[in-house]
Amino acid sequence: LNRRLAEFGTTIFAEMSALAVQTGAINLGQGFPDTDGPEEVREAAVRALRDGRGNQYPPGPGVPELRTAIAAHQERRYGLSYDPDTEVLVTAGATEAIAAALLALLEPGDEVIAFEPYYDSYAACIAMAGGTRVPVTLRPHVDEGAGFRLDLDELRAAVTDRTRLLLINTPHNPTGTVLTREELTAIAELAVERDLLVVTDEVYEHLVFDEAEHLPLATFPGMRDRTVTIGSAGKTFSFTGWKVGWITAAPALVSAARSAKQFLTYVSSGPFQYAVAEALALPDSYFTAFREDMLAKRDLLAAGLADAGFKVFRPAGTYFITTDIRPLGTVLSEGGDGFAFCRALPERAGVVAIPNAVFYDHREAGAPFVRFAFCKQTAVLEEAAERLRKAF
Ligand code: PMP
Numbered sequence: 061l062n063r064r065l066a067e068f069g070t071t072i073f074a075e076m077s078a079l080a081v082q083t084g085a086i087n088l089g090q091g092f093p094d095t096d097g098p099e100e101v102r103e104a105a106v107r108a109l110r111d112g113r114g115n116q117y118p119p120g121p122g123v124p125e126l127r128t129a130i131a132a133h134q135e136r137r138y139g140l141s142y143d144p145d146t147e148v149l150v151t152a153g154a155t156e157a158i159a160a161a162l163l164a165l166l167e168p169g170d171e172v173i174a175f176e177p178y179y180d181s182y183a184a185c186i187a188m189a190g191g192t193r194v195p196v197t198l199r200p201h202v203d204e205g206a207g208f209r210l211d212l213d214e215l216r217a218a219v220t221d222r223t224r225l226l227l228i229n230t231p232h233n234p235t236g237t238v239l240t241r242e243e244l245t246a247i248a249e250l251a252v253e254r255d256l257l258v259v260t261d262e263v264y265e266h267l268v269f270d271e272a273e274h275l276p277l278a279t280f281p282g283m284r285d286r287t288v289t290i291g292s293a294g295k296t297f298s299f300t301g302w303k304v305g306w307i308t309a310a311p312a313l314v315s316a317a318r319s320a321k322q323f324l325t326y327v328s329s330g331p332f333q334y335a336v337a338e339a340l341a342l343p344d345s346y347f348t349a350f351r352e353d354m355l356a357k358r359d360l361l362a363a364g365l366a367d368a369g370f371k372v373f374r375p376a377g378t379y380f381i382t383t384d385i386r387p388l389g390t391v392l393s394e395g396g397d398g399f400a401f402c403r404a405l406p407e408r409a410g411v412v413a414i415p416n417a418v419f420y421d422h423r424e425a426g427a428p429f430v431r432f433a434f435c436k437q438t439a440v441l442e443e444a445a446e447r448l449r450k451a452f
């Protein structure tokens with residue numbers, strides 16, 4: 061393994077899912093739903109397969125039906141207008157969208173600012189592109205309930221002459237933070253002032269709760285043409301195995317990402333692209349029901365975790381809850397070491413979780429935080445909550 065990748069080892073998601081299989085524990089680690097997405101969307105995929113649509117290489121940018129549906133979705137939800145021919149790119153999941161954007165837009169040595177904790181592929185893709193990551197740490201707010209917040213002064217101070225790009229993620233995995241209008245306004249102003257590109261990972265755009273609202277960064281003044289926005293059918297329609305994601309951006313940025321993409325996968329997910337095109341046209345009632353279902357699950361798991369003694373940072377978005385394990389004392393780890401805790405948790409409680417420390421460069425800043433996924437059936441979450449209550 062070369063020096064660029066040596067530090068990354070095996071992704072924590074694979075490690076923890078393997079531990080779940082090995083121990084028979086309930087897997088609240090890796091974020092994937094245990095219920096598949098809508099029946100009619102699965103039927104649409106079967107129809108595409110049967111009718112021979114997408115069984116051979118689809119067009120490089122994605123099938124026209126899907127590109128049109130993605131553009132229509134951005135217009136309908138956010139009033140953002142994109143040309144399906146020049147401003148939309150279908151990718152092999154959001155994962156490839158992130159990789160293609162970074163590989164295409166970074167010069168070796170360019171600095172990329174990303175919030176820490178960051179989704180693990182960001183660090184690896186920045187490294188593969190020869191860039192340098194500059195983490196800005198999200199910290200628990202003094203105000204209980206405000207979750208993890210960005211320090212805007214720290215963000216501004218992190219920009220140097222070598223900064224090329226801001227890599228944003230809202231709603232944020234793993235903390236569940238949803239950036240506010242004020243925060244996004246400040247980020248947009250900074251990007252314009254320092255002439256930065258922005259890649260914004262908005263795969264949890266439909267999972268925002270309570271008073272929170274998802275505001276795409278591309279809707280802010282000066283941002284449309286400097287922003288690469290990323291979405292995912294895996295997250296929005298609960299088909300993580302289909303690996304259909306997308307980019308919307310100005311023509312030059314889409315064209316750049318396409319240059320990288322054509323040598324990564326070239327194309328992918330032929331028949332599924334047609335099905336996702338139909339999914340994106342589902343009525344608002346689908347998106348509302350999806351959100352309300354996840355909201356009930358959030359509340360169920362949050363209550364269970366709180367009863368068990370965890371400090372719970374109630375997420376405003378995503379399907380993850382970040383907790384602080386320190387109130388549990390030294391039961392499973394000395395001094396709140398989330399790694400040790402997560403390795404011992406399956407045996408003690410029959411539940412698997414993810415140590416947030418893997419998403420930090422400043423590991424000590426993330427040490428006591430542990431993430432639980434709640435995109436699981438109610439009965440599974442009830443059982444997990446019960447096990448955790450008994451274990452602590
Ligand atoms: N970004 C974030 C923040 C994610 O949580 C995930 C998936 N868990 C991805 C990107 C990757 O999405 P996909 O499965 O569509 O590649």
Ligand code: GLN
Binds near residue numbers: 073090091233
């Ligand atoms: N995005 C999912 C999560 O955060 C996992 C994706 C993966 O396994 N790479 O849990």
